[in-house]
Amino acid sequence: MTTAVGNLSIAIQRRFGRQRLRKIILGSIPFAVMIAIWHANTVFDWLPPVFIPPIGDVWEAIFFLQEDCAGFVALVMLDNSCLITTHVFSSVGRVILAAIVGLPLGIAFGILCGMSRTLSKFLEPVGVFANSISGIAWIPLAIVWFGVGWVTTLFIMLNTIFWLMFFNSMLGVRSVAKVYEESVLTMGGSRWDVIKQVYLPGAMPSIITGMRMSMGFGWRALIAAEMIGGDSGLGFMIFTSAAEFKIEEVFLGVIFISIIFMATDKYLLAPLEKWTVERWGLVWRPT
Amino acid sequence: MNSMTPKLVVEGLTHYYPDEYTGESVHALEDINLELYEGELVSVVGPSGCGKSTLLNILAGLLPYKIGTASVDGNVIHGPGPDRGVVFQEHAILPWRTVAKNIGHGLEIRKVPQAEREKRVQEFIDLVGLTGFEEKFPHELSGGMKQRCQVARTLCADPVVMLMDEPFAAVDAQTRITLQEELNRIAMATHKTILFITHSVEEAAFLADRCLVFSARPGRLKEIVEIGIPREQRNWTAMNDNAIFIAARDRILASVREEVSIAVEE
Ligand SMILES: Nc1ncnc2c1ncn2[C@@H]1O[C@H](COP(=O)(O)OP(=O)(O)OP(=O)(O)O)[C@@H](O)[C@H]1O
Ligand SMILES: [Mg+2]
Numbered sequence: 438m439t440t441a442v443g444n445l446s447i448a449i450q451r452r453f454g455r456q457r458l459r460k461i462i463l464g465s466i467p468f469a470v471m472i473a474i475w476h477a478n479t480v481f482d483w484l485p486p487v488f489i490p491p492i493g494d495v496w497e498a499i500f501f502l503q504e505d506c507a508g509f510v511a512l513v514m515l516d517n518s519c520l521i522t523t524h525v526f527s528s529v530g531r532v533i534l535a536a537i538v539g540l541p542l543g544i545a546f547g548i549l550c551g552m553s554r555t556l557s558k559f560l561e562p563v564g565v566f567a568n569s570i571s572g573i574a575w576i577p578l579a580i581v582w583f584g585v586g587w588v589t590t591l592f593i594m595l596n597t598i599f600w601l602m603f604f605n606s607m608l609g610v611r612s613v614a615k616v617y618e619e620s621v622l623t624m625g626g627s628r629w630d631v632i633k634q635v636y637l638p639g640a641m642p643s644i645i646t647g648m649r650m651s652m653g654f655g656w657r658a659l660i661a662a663e664m665i666g667g668d669s670g671l672g673f674m675i676f677t678s679a680a681e682f683k684i685e686e687v688f689l690g691v692i693f694i695s696i697i698f699m700a701t702d703k704y705l706l707a708p709l710e711k712w713t714v715e716r717w718g719l720v721w722r723p724t
Numbered sequence: 725m726n727s728m729t730p731k732l733v734v735e736g737l738t739h740y741y742p743d744e745y746t747g748e749s750v751h752a753l754e755d756i757n758l759e760l761y762e763g764e765l766v767s768v769v770g771p772s773g774c775g776k777s778t779l780l781n782i783l784a785g786l787l788p789y790k791i792g793t794a795s796v797d798g799n800v801i802h803g804p805g806p807d808r809g810v811v812f813q814e815h816a817i818l819p820w821r822t823v824a825k826n827i828g829h830g831l832e833i834r835k836v837p838q839a840e841r842e843k844r845v846q847e848f849i850d851l852v853g854l855t856g857f858e859e860k861f862p863h864e865l866s867g868g869m870k871q872r873c874q875v876a877r878t879l880c881a882d883p884v885v886m887l888m889d890e891p892f893a894a895v896d897a898q899t900r901i902t903l904q905e906e907l908n909r910i911a912m913a914t915h916k917t918i919l920f921i922t923h924s925v926e927e928a929a930f931l932a933d934r935c936l937v938f939s940a941r942p943g944r945l946k947e948i949v950e951i952g953i954p955r956e957q958r959n960w961t962a963m964n965d966n967a968i969f970i971a972a973r974d975r976i977l978a979s980v981r982e983e984v985s986i987a988v989e990e
Binding site for chain 1: 785806810812818819821833834861864
């Protein structure tokens with residue numbers, strides 16, 4: 438019996454690697470504790486279900502919200518009958534759209550400003566101004582300009598992503614050692630070669646930090662924008678459900694947001710970091 | 725005769741660094757004249773701050789100059805170009821490129837087809853003894869290997885002249901000796917025209933066909949010492965009791981010492 442358990446444990450350790458397993462287990466403990474307390478609350482009746490719903494209710498809310506969904510086509514078309522998928526997809530869709538537009542633009546302008554003193558004198562003050570008014574402070578104005586709906590939420594998110602990305606890329610380019618640029622120029626490289634082969638990879642540590650920050654602050658701004666100035670999305674769902682005292686739907690929305698956010702970081706940004714910055718030895722790693 | 729046309733010509737080169745804040749300027753170089761012939765390795769020594777790096781940066785096209793002329797193969801130098809390859813003192817190979825990609829970088833910029841590029845790259849990887857490290861990234865190499873990689877990168881781009889600014893200053897003494905012997909072997913094998921800046925008199929005497937001694941700032945060409953030792957005979961064991969080497973080294977040393985004392989008195 439003990440050997441069977443031992444063998445299993447060795448097999449698991451082989452499969453995941455000792456260090457990774459340690460990381461997974463240590464990282465899960467706080468969540469496990471939270472879930473345990475949550476469940477205990479229901480069992481021992483500490484706080485009434487209007488404040489904290491039973492775990493089962495939150496789970497069932499998924500199916501309840503999706504109940505009227507008229508098949509796959511309706512789901513993909515973001516039909517109002519498929520509530521949960523429609524809200525999730527419209528939030529995620531806006532994040533993807535804002536990332537596709539905002540990240541490259543921010544990186545491009547950031548690199549240009551990092552290279553050119555004149556351009557940075559021109560754009561940096563605007564950037565500082567834009568950053569001083571945090572993303573969500575634009576919501577009232579955006580509602581006046583664009584009304585309630587997806588344009589407002591997209592604007593808020595783009596505004597957040599662009600400036601964070603801009604500043605991080607600019608600082609990244611400025612931190613690249615001049616000798617790399619000189620070495621490419623002395624091999625006959627053009628300005629464009631220098632941008633592609635020196636500034637962009639050299640600024641990568643900052644660019645990835647910028648992406649992490651933009652996605653983090655961008656998600657928060659989006660949720661806030663959806664609450665006040667949106668007509669769909671997880672933020673909108675949380676807000677309207679709370680107004681109707683459907684506490685389990687609020688919980689569901691919050692859990693979805695965290696899961697999606699954690700997944701983006703783990704499956705998109707962390708691998709990007711591993712594949713670039715870490716492989717090139719540009720990060721300090723504890724030994 | 726073609727071999728008598730110099731590859732690199734510098735005439736009356738004088739340089740001042742302007743100081744934006746005080747309005748005064750630093751006089752770094754004064755009336756430098758020199759010629760480098762094909763296949764020659766010329767070293768430049770002089771006290772610290774005498775303008776050696778200034779000269780190299782001007783020749784590399786990284787520092788604009790106003791007084792005098794400098795030209796390579798008859799073309800006046802305006803800005804950097806692939807006809808002049810530079811080996812920098814710092815580790816200048818790109819951390820985000822593998823050894824092979826760093827060495828092939830010059831050819832890649834010139835859009836040399838991949839098959840030919842790979843062949844040439846392998847040749848230079850073997851020449852500098854980095855075989856087996858093709859796919860490694862620079863942070864996985866030792867300091868000496870990084871400099872070998874940089875030398876190979878410059879050679880592989882096949883410049884008309886190679887400019888080296890204290891390339892071995894940052895490695896340990898043992899590695900430096902190996903690198904010096906390797907450079908001698910490479911100079912023999914590739915017959916490159918090389919301008920080699922160093923603050924080490926021993927290094928200059930060991931490597932150079934001619935050694936230019938610079939005066940204290942503003943740098944002037946003070947003395948030229950010819951070192952007529954065939955490249956095949958140059959290795960450190962033989963040099964220790966080679967009369968020509970010892971005479972040249974002592975001559976250069978005395979000349980530099982004089983200048984250093986002037987520089988210190990100032
Ligand atoms: N960018 C610069 N701006 C102003 N002055 C400079 C600049 N670079 C160098 N100088 C000055 O020009 C003089 C020559 O400098 P240079 O770097 O050419 O000396 P060097 O001979 O290479 O010295 P070392 O052996 O220490 O490397 C020095 O007095 C230095 O202070
Ligand atoms: Mg110098």
